[in-house]
Ligand code: CTP
């Protein structure tokens with residue numbers, strides 16, 4: 392079915408701390424977005440790749456234009472849209488620019504530059520088996536606790552206290568690309584666009600919006616190399632992986 396990949400690249404990269412949008416930060420000499428674009432187009436699934444860039448950006452837009460030129464008629468159509476203040480706003484902006492008739496959408500973080508094509512394929516295959524939502528997931532290695540701020544005398548000891556421990560075997564760390572039936576994802580984002588700011592601020596992926604519609608979200612195996620570049624250590628790790636592979 393007609394498939395599009397959305398790449399969200401409109402974040403500021405505050406935690407990476409390069410003083411430029413994270414998608415522009417070089418990895419092995421090429422901006423993160425170029426790695427992600429090559430991965431998304433190279434997976435060979437999409438007839439359109441729609442990239443959300445920071446509002447007012449020129450550099451990432453130019454990078455997309457050059458990439459589209461290199462691909463020529465052989466590759467997917469590359470569309471660029473200005474992103475929004477939050478990741479969900481950026482996804483919404485990209486969804487509005489999809490070619491009519493798009494049936495499947497894979498939403499991918501520009502910040503996951505080393506995502507192997509197999510992950511795209513596993514997600515797309517599960518969509519092909521009839522799922523409306525599919526996400527790549529990994530087992531969790533750390534034990535995850537819920538916490539609350541301390542109150543009263545306890546606050547003299549530490550700022551936070553444990554309120555519970557989740558069962559680790561049931562937990563998964565989820566990655567992108569997250570795949571969706573296009574109409575389902577559009578509806579989920581329309582609903583979320585009306586959420587209160589506090590609720591909207593807690594949106595960290597697209598699947599949780601679809602979950603709130605009551606639609607089943609299926610899991611397929613992710614990949615260690617689909618990790619997100621968030622901190623300087625992650626970028627260092629990505630450099631090391633690329634150096635080892637060449
Ligand atoms: N993103 C986006 N629009 C936003 C915020 C984030 O398109 N308003 C994208 C980022 O570009 C990234 C992905 O969502 O590809 C995951 O976000 P994250 O890792 O948090 O990136 P940043 O928001 O750029 O980083 P930070 O939170 O450290 O500022």
Ligand code: MG
Pocket residue numbers: 402
């Ligand atoms: Mg962010």
